[in-house]
Amino acid sequence: MIAAIHLSGDVQVWIGALLTLMVFSFLWRDNPFYKFAEHVFVGVSAAYWMVMGFWTTLWPALVLKLFPAAGRWSSPDAPVGAWDPVALIPAALGLLMLARLWPRLSWLGKWPTAFALGTTAGYSLVRYLRSDFLYQIEATIGTGLAPTAAGRWLWQESLAQLLVLAGTVSGLVYFVNTREQRGAYGRVARWGLLVLMITFGASFGSAVMGRVALLVGRFQELLGPWLGIL
Amino acid sequence: MNSWLAPGTWNIALIGAMVCAVIGVSVVRARRGAHVQVRAFPPLLALDRAVADSVAQGRPVYFVAGSQDIDNMQTVAALAVLRPLARKVAEAGGRLFVPTNRSLVMDNAREICRRAYHDAGRADLWRDDWVAYISDDHLGFVARVDGLIARERPGLCVLMGFFASESLLLAEGGHQVGAVQIAGTASAVQLPFLVASCDHVLLGEELFAAGASLEGDAARLGSLRGQDLCKLAAAACLVAGSLVATLADVTGAQPWLLLREAFLNVFRAG
Numbered sequence: 001m002i003a004a005i006h007l008s009g010d011v012q013v014w015i016g017a018l019l020t021l022m023v024f025s026f027l028w029r030d031n032p033f034y035k036f037a038e039h040v041f042v043g044v045s046a047a048y049w050m051v052m053g054f055w056t057t058l059w060p061a062l063v064l065k066l067f068p069a070a071g072r073w074s075s076p077d078a079p080v081g082a083w084d085p086v087a088l089i090p091a092a093l094g095l096l097m098l099a100r101l102w103p104r105l106s107w108l109g110k111w112p113t114a115f116a117l118g119t120t121a122g123y124s125l126v127r128y129l130r131s132d133f134l135y136q137i138e139a140t141i142g143t144g145l146a147p148t149a150a151g152r153w154l155w156q157e158s159l160a161q162l163l164v165l166a167g168t169v170s171g172l173v174y175f176v177n178t179r180e181q182r183g184a185y186g187r188v189a190r191w192g193l194l195v196l197m198i199t200f201g202a203s204f205g206s207a208v209m210g211r212v213a214l215l216v217g218r219f220q221e222l223l224g225p226w227l228g229i230l
Numbered sequence: 231m232n233s234w235l236a237p238g239t240w241n242i243a244l245i246g247a248m249v250c251a252v253i254g255v256s257v258v259r260a261r262r263g264a265h266v267q268v269r270a271f272p273p274l275l276a277l278d279r280a281v282a283d284s285v286a287q288g289r290p291v292y293f294v295a296g297s298q299d300i301d302n303m304q305t306v307a308a309l310a311v312l313r314p315l316a317r318k319v320a321e322a323g324g325r326l327f328v329p330t331n332r333s334l335v336m337d338n339a340r341e342i343c344r345r346a347y348h349d350a351g352r353a354d355l356w357r358d359d360w361v362a363y364i365s366d367d368h369l370g371f372v373a374r375v376d377g378l379i380a381r382e383r384p385g386l387c388v389l390m391g392f393f394a395s396e397s398l399l400l401a402e403g404g405h406q407v408g409a410v411q412i413a414g415t416a417s418a419v420q421l422p423f424l425v426a427s428c429d430h431v432l433l434g435e436e437l438f439a440a441g442a443s444l445e446g447d448a449a450r451l452g453s454l455r456g457q458d459l460c461k462l463a464a465a466a467c468l469v470a471g472s473l474v475a476t477l478a479d480v481t482g483a484q485p486w487l488l489l490r491e492a493f494l495n496v497f498r499a500g
Contacts, residue, residue, distance in 0.1 A: 030380040038377045045367030100337055113300060120301035129246050135499035137464060141471030144479040165472050172465040176458045177439040180269050204422035
Protein backbone atom coordinates (compact mmCIF):
# COMPACT_ATOMS: atom_id res chain seq x y z
CA MET A 1 0.00 0.00 0.00
CA ILE A 2 1.32 3.44 -0.95
CA ALA A 3 1.20 5.95 1.88
CA ALA A 4 -0.91 9.04 1.24
CA ILE A 5 0.97 12.25 0.50
CA HIS A 6 0.20 15.25 2.69
CA LEU A 7 2.11 18.17 1.25
CA SER A 8 3.35 20.68 3.78
CA GLY A 9 1.87 24.15 3.81
CA ASP A 10 4.96 25.64 5.44
CA VAL A 11 6.90 27.93 3.06
CA GLN A 12 10.21 27.24 4.86
CA VAL A 13 9.81 23.49 4.38
CA TRP A 14 9.07 24.02 0.69
CA ILE A 15 12.14 26.21 0.23
CA GLY A 16 14.34 23.62 1.99
CA ALA A 17 12.90 20.73 -0.01
CA LEU A 18 13.15 22.46 -3.39
CA LEU A 19 16.73 23.62 -2.75
CA THR A 20 17.63 20.08 -1.70
CA LEU A 21 16.21 18.69 -4.94
CA MET A 22 17.99 21.38 -6.96
CA VAL A 23 21.33 20.42 -5.39
CA PHE A 24 20.61 16.71 -5.95
CA SER A 25 19.96 17.48 -9.63
CA PHE A 26 23.73 17.97 -10.01
CA LEU A 27 24.00 14.18 -9.84
CA TRP A 28 22.42 14.14 -13.32
CA ARG A 29 24.46 17.05 -14.75
CA ASP A 30 25.08 20.75 -14.34
CA ASN A 31 21.77 22.53 -14.98
CA PRO A 32 20.00 25.88 -14.31
CA PHE A 33 18.32 24.56 -11.16
CA TYR A 34 21.67 23.62 -9.63
CA LYS A 35 23.12 26.98 -10.70
CA PHE A 36 20.25 28.75 -8.96
CA ALA A 37 20.75 26.75 -5.74
CA GLU A 38 24.51 27.30 -5.96
CA HIS A 39 24.16 31.07 -6.22
CA VAL A 40 21.61 31.22 -3.41
CA PHE A 41 23.86 29.06 -1.21
CA VAL A 42 26.98 31.14 -1.88
CA GLY A 43 25.16 34.45 -1.42
CA VAL A 44 23.34 33.47 1.74
CA SER A 45 26.38 31.81 3.33
CA ALA A 46 28.72 34.72 2.51
CA ALA A 47 26.23 37.19 4.01
CA TYR A 48 25.62 34.96 7.02
CA TRP A 49 29.31 34.70 7.84
CA MET A 50 29.81 38.42 7.36
CA VAL A 51 27.04 39.18 9.85
CA MET A 52 28.31 36.49 12.23
CA GLY A 53 31.83 37.91 11.96
CA PHE A 54 30.53 41.35 12.90
CA TRP A 55 28.39 40.31 15.87
CA THR A 56 30.68 37.60 17.31
CA THR A 57 34.07 39.21 16.70
CA LEU A 58 34.10 42.86 15.68
CA TRP A 59 31.32 44.02 18.00
CA PRO A 60 32.36 42.32 21.31
CA ALA A 61 36.13 42.21 20.79
CA LEU A 62 36.66 45.63 19.23
CA VAL A 63 33.70 48.04 19.26
CA LEU A 64 32.58 47.34 22.83
CA LYS A 65 36.13 47.54 24.12
CA LEU A 66 36.89 50.86 22.45
CA PHE A 67 33.39 52.35 22.84
CA PRO A 68 31.83 50.61 25.88
CA ALA A 69 28.76 52.83 25.80
CA ALA A 70 27.85 51.39 22.40
CA GLY A 71 26.74 48.27 24.25
CA ARG A 72 23.52 50.08 25.16
CA TRP A 73 22.45 50.01 21.51
CA SER A 74 22.44 46.22 21.37
CA SER A 75 21.61 45.43 25.03
CA PRO A 76 20.04 48.43 26.82
CA ASP A 77 20.00 46.67 30.20
CA ALA A 78 23.53 45.23 30.09
CA PRO A 79 26.17 46.92 32.29
CA VAL A 80 28.65 49.16 30.46
CA GLY A 81 32.16 47.69 30.43
CA ALA A 82 35.50 49.47 30.83
CA TRP A 83 37.49 51.06 28.02
CA ASP A 84 40.25 48.66 26.97
CA PRO A 85 43.18 50.35 25.20
CA VAL A 86 44.67 46.96 24.23
CA ALA A 87 41.92 46.72 21.59
CA LEU A 88 43.69 49.55 19.74
CA ILE A 89 46.32 47.02 18.63
CA PRO A 90 43.92 44.75 16.67
CA ALA A 91 42.14 47.88 15.45
CA ALA A 92 45.41 49.21 14.02
CA LEU A 93 46.26 45.82 12.50
CA GLY A 94 42.80 45.65 10.96
CA LEU A 95 43.21 49.10 9.43
CA LEU A 96 46.61 48.10 8.07
CA MET A 97 44.88 45.16 6.39
CA LEU A 98 42.72 47.62 4.49
CA ALA A 99 45.88 49.28 3.15
CA ARG A 100 46.00 46.47 0.61
CA LEU A 101 43.24 48.24 -1.27
CA TRP A 102 45.75 50.91 -2.34
CA PRO A 103 48.67 49.52 -4.39
CA ARG A 104 51.17 52.08 -3.05
CA LEU A 105 50.36 51.19 0.56
CA SER A 106 49.72 47.50 0.05
CA TRP A 107 53.01 46.55 1.72
CA LEU A 108 51.53 47.71 5.04
CA GLY A 109 49.01 44.91 4.74
CA LYS A 110 51.78 42.35 5.20
CA TRP A 111 52.21 43.31 8.85
CA PRO A 112 48.87 42.00 10.13
CA THR A 113 49.33 38.81 8.08
CA ALA A 114 52.80 38.35 9.56
CA PHE A 115 51.41 39.00 13.06
CA ALA A 116 48.64 36.41 12.59
CA LEU A 117 51.09 33.85 11.19
CA GLY A 118 53.70 34.44 13.88
CA THR A 119 51.34 34.25 16.84
CA THR A 120 49.63 31.15 15.48
CA ALA A 121 52.96 29.46 14.81
CA GLY A 122 54.16 30.17 18.35
CA TYR A 123 50.90 29.07 19.91
CA SER A 124 50.70 25.92 17.76
CA LEU A 125 54.28 24.93 18.56
CA VAL A 126 53.47 24.35 22.23
CA ARG A 127 50.04 22.86 21.53
CA TYR A 128 51.28 20.34 18.94
CA LEU A 129 54.43 19.59 20.88
CA ARG A 130 52.19 18.50 23.71
CA SER A 131 49.42 16.71 21.80
CA ASP A 132 51.20 15.25 18.76
CA PHE A 133 54.67 14.68 20.18
CA LEU A 134 54.81 14.21 23.94
CA TYR A 135 51.42 12.64 24.36
CA GLN A 136 52.08 10.10 21.58
CA ILE A 137 55.41 9.10 23.11
CA GLU A 138 53.97 8.97 26.63
CA ALA A 139 51.04 6.81 25.50
CA THR A 140 53.30 4.42 23.58
CA ILE A 141 55.92 3.89 26.27
CA GLY A 142 53.45 4.08 29.16
CA THR A 143 52.71 0.39 28.81
CA GLY A 144 55.62 -1.98 28.30
CA LEU A 145 55.69 -4.73 25.71
CA ALA A 146 54.92 -7.42 28.29
CA PRO A 147 51.86 -6.27 30.30
CA THR A 148 50.67 -8.57 33.06
CA ALA A 149 47.59 -8.91 35.24
CA ALA A 150 47.47 -10.95 38.44
CA GLY A 151 50.85 -12.43 37.57
CA ARG A 152 49.69 -13.62 34.14
CA TRP A 153 51.29 -12.43 30.88
CA LEU A 154 48.65 -10.83 28.65
CA TRP A 155 49.97 -11.99 25.27
CA GLN A 156 47.18 -10.37 23.24
CA GLU A 157 47.84 -6.94 24.80
CA SER A 158 51.53 -7.61 24.33
CA LEU A 159 51.03 -8.24 20.61
CA ALA A 160 48.83 -5.15 20.28
CA GLN A 161 51.45 -3.03 22.02
CA LEU A 162 54.18 -4.41 19.75
CA LEU A 163 52.07 -3.56 16.67
CA VAL A 164 51.48 -0.04 17.98
CA LEU A 165 55.20 0.45 18.51
CA ALA A 166 56.17 -1.01 15.12
CA GLY A 167 53.45 0.99 13.37
CA THR A 168 54.41 4.25 15.07
CA VAL A 169 58.14 3.88 14.45
CA SER A 170 57.73 2.76 10.82
CA GLY A 171 55.21 5.60 10.26
CA LEU A 172 57.77 8.08 11.57
CA VAL A 173 60.41 6.57 9.28
CA TYR A 174 58.04 6.93 6.29
CA PHE A 175 57.68 10.63 7.05
CA VAL A 176 61.41 11.29 7.06
CA ASN A 177 61.58 13.31 3.87
CA THR A 178 65.27 14.05 3.54
CA ARG A 179 66.38 10.51 2.87
CA GLU A 180 65.63 8.21 -0.07
CA GLN A 181 63.57 5.17 0.90
CA ARG A 182 65.89 2.39 -0.28
CA GLY A 183 67.14 -0.93 1.12
CA ALA A 184 66.23 -1.98 4.66
CA TYR A 185 65.31 1.61 5.50
CA GLY A 186 62.93 1.64 2.55
CA ARG A 187 61.31 -1.61 3.70
CA VAL A 188 60.60 -0.09 7.12
CA ALA A 189 59.11 2.98 5.41
CA ARG A 190 56.93 0.77 3.18
CA TRP A 191 55.67 -1.03 6.28
CA GLY A 192 54.83 2.41 7.68
CA LEU A 193 52.90 3.24 4.51
CA LEU A 194 51.03 -0.07 4.79
CA VAL A 195 50.04 0.76 8.37
CA LEU A 196 48.82 4.17 7.22
CA MET A 197 46.75 2.65 4.40
CA ILE A 198 45.13 0.12 6.73
CA THR A 199 44.27 2.96 9.11
CA PHE A 200 42.83 5.01 6.23
CA GLY A 201 40.69 2.05 5.16
CA ALA A 202 39.16 1.73 8.61
CA SER A 203 38.65 5.47 8.89
CA PHE A 204 37.10 5.61 5.39
CA GLY A 205 34.47 3.00 6.26
CA SER A 206 33.55 4.82 9.44
CA ALA A 207 33.27 8.21 7.69
CA VAL A 208 31.18 6.78 4.83
CA MET A 209 28.66 5.62 7.40
CA GLY A 210 28.52 9.20 8.70
CA ARG A 211 27.80 10.48 5.16
CA VAL A 212 25.06 7.89 4.68
CA ALA A 213 23.49 9.14 7.91
CA LEU A 214 23.49 12.69 6.46
CA LEU A 215 21.81 11.43 3.28
CA VAL A 216 19.18 9.60 5.32
CA GLY A 217 18.59 12.84 7.23
CA ARG A 218 17.87 14.72 3.99
CA PHE A 219 15.46 12.00 2.80
CA GLN A 220 13.70 12.05 6.16
CA GLU A 221 13.29 15.79 5.76
CA LEU A 222 11.81 15.35 2.28
CA LEU A 223 9.56 12.40 3.09
CA GLY A 224 8.50 13.66 6.52
CA PRO A 225 7.85 17.40 6.89
CA TRP A 226 7.52 18.03 3.12
CA LEU A 227 5.57 15.07 1.69
CA GLY A 228 4.08 13.86 4.98
CA ILE A 229 4.72 10.20 4.08
CA LEU A 230 6.79 9.34 7.16
CA MET B 231 56.31 33.36 43.59
CA ASN B 232 55.54 34.28 40.02
CA SER B 233 56.98 31.88 37.52
CA TRP B 234 57.58 32.10 33.80
CA LEU B 235 56.78 28.39 33.54
CA ALA B 236 53.46 26.80 34.43
CA PRO B 237 53.99 24.08 37.06
CA GLY B 238 54.85 20.71 35.56
CA THR B 239 55.70 22.05 32.11
CA TRP B 240 59.49 22.15 32.38
CA ASN B 241 59.76 19.14 30.08
CA ILE B 242 57.69 20.87 27.37
CA ALA B 243 59.98 23.90 27.57
CA LEU B 244 63.08 21.70 27.46
CA ILE B 245 61.97 19.56 24.52
CA GLY B 246 60.55 22.61 22.72
CA ALA B 247 63.90 24.36 23.08
CA MET B 248 65.74 21.27 21.83
CA VAL B 249 63.46 20.91 18.81
CA CYS B 250 63.87 24.62 17.97
CA ALA B 251 67.65 24.38 18.41
CA VAL B 252 67.95 21.35 16.11
CA ILE B 253 65.81 23.01 13.42
CA GLY B 254 67.65 26.33 13.84
CA VAL B 255 71.07 24.71 13.46
CA SER B 256 69.88 22.75 10.42
CA VAL B 257 68.59 25.94 8.79
CA VAL B 258 71.88 27.73 9.41
CA ARG B 259 73.86 24.77 8.03
CA ALA B 260 71.70 24.59 4.91
CA ARG B 261 72.06 28.33 4.35
CA ARG B 262 75.81 27.95 4.56
CA GLY B 263 75.69 25.40 1.77
CA ALA B 264 75.22 22.02 3.46
CA HIS B 265 73.51 19.70 0.98
CA VAL B 266 69.99 18.60 1.92
CA GLN B 267 68.55 15.90 -0.27
CA VAL B 268 64.78 15.58 -0.40
CA ARG B 269 63.30 12.25 -1.46
CA ALA B 270 61.17 12.14 -4.59
CA PHE B 271 57.45 12.64 -4.07
CA PRO B 272 55.47 10.91 -6.85
CA PRO B 273 52.61 13.47 -6.68
CA LEU B 274 55.06 16.29 -7.36
CA LEU B 275 56.74 14.34 -10.16
CA ALA B 276 53.30 13.98 -11.76
CA LEU B 277 52.65 17.72 -11.55
CA ASP B 278 54.77 18.75 -14.57
CA ARG B 279 53.15 16.21 -16.87
CA ALA B 280 49.65 17.03 -15.64
CA VAL B 281 50.17 20.78 -16.17
CA ALA B 282 51.57 20.22 -19.67
CA ASP B 283 48.69 17.90 -20.65
CA SER B 284 46.08 20.22 -19.21
CA VAL B 285 47.41 23.26 -21.07
CA ALA B 286 47.86 21.25 -24.29
CA GLN B 287 44.18 20.32 -24.13
CA GLY B 288 43.21 23.96 -23.59
CA ARG B 289 41.81 23.13 -20.17
CA PRO B 290 42.51 25.26 -17.09
CA VAL B 291 44.18 24.21 -13.86
CA TYR B 292 42.29 24.52 -10.56
CA PHE B 293 44.00 25.00 -7.22
CA VAL B 294 42.20 24.93 -3.87
CA ALA B 295 44.24 25.92 -0.81
CA GLY B 296 42.12 24.08 1.73
CA SER B 297 39.28 25.54 3.74
CA GLN B 298 41.11 27.34 6.54
CA ASP B 299 42.53 30.82 6.92
CA ILE B 300 46.09 32.01 6.43
CA ASP B 301 46.92 31.34 10.11
CA ASN B 302 46.61 27.58 9.52
CA MET B 303 49.98 25.97 8.79
CA GLN B 304 48.45 23.72 6.14
CA THR B 305 47.20 26.78 4.27
CA VAL B 306 50.69 28.24 4.39
CA ALA B 307 52.09 24.93 3.09
CA ALA B 308 49.47 24.92 0.32
CA LEU B 309 50.45 28.43 -0.75
CA ALA B 310 54.08 27.29 -0.83
CA VAL B 311 53.01 24.70 -3.43
CA LEU B 312 50.93 27.27 -5.32
CA ARG B 313 53.99 29.43 -6.04
CA PRO B 314 55.90 26.86 -8.16
CA LEU B 315 52.67 25.49 -9.63
CA ALA B 316 51.65 28.95 -10.83
CA ARG B 317 55.07 29.37 -12.42
CA LYS B 318 54.73 26.04 -14.25
CA VAL B 319 51.24 26.92 -15.52
CA ALA B 320 52.41 30.39 -16.58
CA GLU B 321 55.43 29.00 -18.42
CA ALA B 322 53.15 26.59 -20.25
CA GLY B 323 50.82 29.51 -21.11
CA GLY B 324 47.85 28.08 -19.24
CA ARG B 325 45.05 29.45 -17.07
CA LEU B 326 45.13 28.90 -13.31
CA PHE B 327 41.96 29.35 -11.26
CA VAL B 328 42.22 29.62 -7.48
CA PRO B 329 38.84 29.79 -5.73
CA THR B 330 39.27 30.63 -2.04
CA ASN B 331 37.03 30.76 1.00
CA ARG B 332 39.00 33.25 3.07
CA SER B 333 39.74 36.83 2.08
CA LEU B 334 43.32 36.76 3.35
CA VAL B 335 44.05 33.56 1.45
CA MET B 336 42.63 35.17 -1.67
CA ASP B 337 44.82 38.21 -1.21
CA ASN B 338 47.99 36.18 -0.73
CA ALA B 339 47.18 33.68 -3.48
CA ARG B 340 46.50 36.50 -5.92
CA GLU B 341 49.83 38.12 -5.17
CA ILE B 342 51.65 34.79 -5.51
CA CYS B 343 50.04 33.99 -8.87
CA ARG B 344 50.44 37.50 -10.25
CA ARG B 345 54.14 37.43 -9.41
CA ALA B 346 54.58 33.93 -10.85
CA TYR B 347 53.01 34.96 -14.16
CA HIS B 348 55.14 38.11 -14.17
CA ASP B 349 58.34 36.16 -13.44
CA ALA B 350 57.49 33.69 -16.21
CA GLY B 351 57.14 36.61 -18.64
CA ARG B 352 53.40 36.00 -19.06
CA ALA B 353 52.01 38.98 -17.14
CA ASP B 354 49.85 39.68 -20.20
CA LEU B 355 48.01 36.39 -19.63
CA TRP B 356 47.21 36.91 -15.95
CA ARG B 357 43.77 38.05 -14.77
CA ASP B 358 43.27 39.02 -11.12
CA ASP B 359 39.78 37.51 -11.05
CA TRP B 360 41.25 34.04 -11.59
CA VAL B 361 41.83 34.11 -7.83
CA ALA B 362 38.39 34.67 -6.37
CA TYR B 363 36.72 34.72 -2.96
CA ILE B 364 33.62 32.53 -2.83
CA SER B 365 32.30 32.18 0.72
CA ASP B 366 33.55 31.48 4.23
CA ASP B 367 31.01 28.69 4.51
CA HIS B 368 32.80 25.55 3.43
CA LEU B 369 29.75 23.84 1.90
CA GLY B 370 28.71 26.99 0.06
CA PHE B 371 32.29 27.16 -1.17
CA VAL B 372 32.18 23.56 -2.39
CA ALA B 373 28.83 24.07 -4.15
CA ARG B 374 30.35 26.93 -6.13
CA VAL B 375 33.68 25.23 -6.87
CA ASP B 376 32.00 22.03 -8.03
CA GLY B 377 29.76 24.11 -10.29
CA LEU B 378 32.78 25.95 -11.71
CA ILE B 379 34.64 22.69 -12.26
CA ALA B 380 31.65 21.20 -14.11
CA ARG B 381 31.52 24.24 -16.40
CA GLU B 382 35.22 24.97 -16.93
CA ARG B 383 36.26 21.28 -17.13
CA PRO B 384 39.83 21.70 -15.79
CA GLY B 385 42.47 19.20 -16.83
CA LEU B 386 44.18 19.29 -13.44
CA CYS B 387 42.77 19.90 -9.97
CA VAL B 388 45.23 20.45 -7.14
CA LEU B 389 43.72 20.25 -3.66
CA MET B 390 46.23 21.19 -0.96
CA GLY B 391 45.81 22.24 2.65
CA PHE B 392 43.37 21.53 5.44
CA PHE B 393 40.06 20.04 4.40
CA ALA B 394 37.04 18.96 6.40
CA SER B 395 33.97 17.22 4.99
CA GLU B 396 34.32 19.08 1.70
CA SER B 397 37.34 17.03 0.59
CA LEU B 398 35.36 14.23 -1.04
CA LEU B 399 32.86 16.65 -2.60
CA LEU B 400 35.69 18.59 -4.23
CA ALA B 401 37.53 15.48 -5.37
CA GLU B 402 34.32 14.03 -6.80
CA GLY B 403 33.74 17.24 -8.78
CA GLY B 404 37.15 16.93 -10.43
CA HIS B 405 36.68 13.22 -11.04
CA GLN B 406 33.38 13.86 -12.86
CA VAL B 407 35.13 15.96 -15.53
CA GLY B 408 38.07 13.57 -15.89
CA ALA B 409 40.67 15.92 -14.40
CA VAL B 410 43.96 14.62 -13.06
CA GLN B 411 43.75 15.19 -9.33
CA ILE B 412 46.71 15.82 -7.06
CA ALA B 413 45.93 16.37 -3.41
CA GLY B 414 47.74 16.85 -0.13
CA THR B 415 46.55 17.32 3.40
CA ALA B 416 47.69 16.71 6.95
CA SER B 417 44.10 16.23 8.09
CA ALA B 418 44.17 12.58 9.14
CA VAL B 419 40.38 12.28 8.99
CA GLN B 420 40.17 13.45 5.37
CA LEU B 421 43.21 11.66 3.97
CA PRO B 422 41.30 8.40 3.31
CA PHE B 423 38.83 10.26 1.06
CA LEU B 424 41.59 11.93 -0.91
CA VAL B 425 43.54 8.66 -1.22
CA ALA B 426 40.40 6.97 -2.55
CA SER B 427 39.37 9.68 -4.98
CA CYS B 428 42.55 11.37 -6.26
CA ASP B 429 45.30 10.19 -8.61
CA HIS B 430 48.17 11.29 -6.39
CA VAL B 431 48.18 12.30 -2.73
CA LEU B 432 50.75 13.91 -0.46
CA LEU B 433 50.23 12.26 2.90
CA GLY B 434 50.42 14.34 6.08
CA GLU B 435 53.91 15.69 6.60
CA GLU B 436 54.67 15.39 2.89
CA LEU B 437 52.47 18.45 2.33
CA PHE B 438 54.87 20.55 4.42
CA ALA B 439 57.86 19.18 2.54
CA ALA B 440 56.32 19.73 -0.91
CA GLY B 441 56.91 23.47 -1.11
CA ALA B 442 60.54 23.13 -0.03
CA SER B 443 61.03 20.26 -2.47
CA LEU B 444 59.59 22.19 -5.43
CA GLU B 445 61.39 25.45 -4.73
CA GLY B 446 64.67 24.17 -3.28
CA ASP B 447 64.90 27.08 -0.85
CA ALA B 448 67.89 26.49 1.46
CA ALA B 449 66.22 27.70 4.68
CA ARG B 450 63.15 25.54 4.21
CA LEU B 451 65.21 22.52 3.20
CA GLY B 452 67.26 23.02 6.36
CA SER B 453 64.09 23.24 8.42
CA LEU B 454 62.93 20.00 6.80
CA ARG B 455 66.20 18.33 7.75
CA GLY B 456 65.87 19.53 11.35
CA GLN B 457 62.32 18.21 11.57
CA ASP B 458 63.45 14.85 10.22
CA LEU B 459 66.19 14.63 12.84
CA CYS B 460 63.57 15.29 15.51
CA LYS B 461 61.34 12.54 14.08
CA LEU B 462 64.21 10.05 14.16
CA ALA B 463 65.01 11.10 17.73
CA ALA B 464 61.34 10.56 18.65
CA ALA B 465 61.43 7.08 17.05
CA ALA B 466 64.60 6.23 19.02
CA CYS B 467 62.97 7.46 22.26
CA LEU B 468 59.89 5.34 21.54
CA VAL B 469 61.93 2.17 21.08
CA ALA B 470 64.19 2.88 24.07
CA GLY B 471 61.26 3.87 26.29
CA SER B 472 59.28 0.75 25.39
CA LEU B 473 62.28 -1.50 26.07
CA VAL B 474 62.92 0.17 29.42
CA ALA B 475 59.23 -0.13 30.39
CA THR B 476 59.24 -3.80 29.39
CA LEU B 477 62.40 -4.57 31.38
CA ALA B 478 60.92 -2.73 34.39
CA ASP B 479 57.75 -4.85 34.14
CA VAL B 480 59.55 -8.17 33.59
CA THR B 481 62.43 -7.84 36.07
CA GLY B 482 60.91 -5.44 38.61
CA ALA B 483 64.48 -4.26 39.26
CA GLN B 484 64.85 -0.84 40.86
CA PRO B 485 67.20 0.67 38.22
CA TRP B 486 64.76 -0.15 35.39
CA LEU B 487 61.80 1.14 37.42
CA LEU B 488 63.64 4.42 38.06
CA LEU B 489 64.64 4.71 34.42
CA ARG B 490 61.04 4.14 33.31
CA GLU B 491 59.89 6.84 35.71
CA ALA B 492 62.51 9.19 34.29
CA PHE B 493 61.33 8.48 30.73
CA LEU B 494 57.71 9.11 31.68
CA ASN B 495 58.63 12.36 33.47
CA VAL B 496 60.49 13.68 30.45
CA PHE B 497 57.65 12.82 28.04
CA ARG B 498 54.72 13.64 30.30
CA ALA B 499 52.23 15.64 28.25
CA GLY B 500 50.36 17.32 31.07
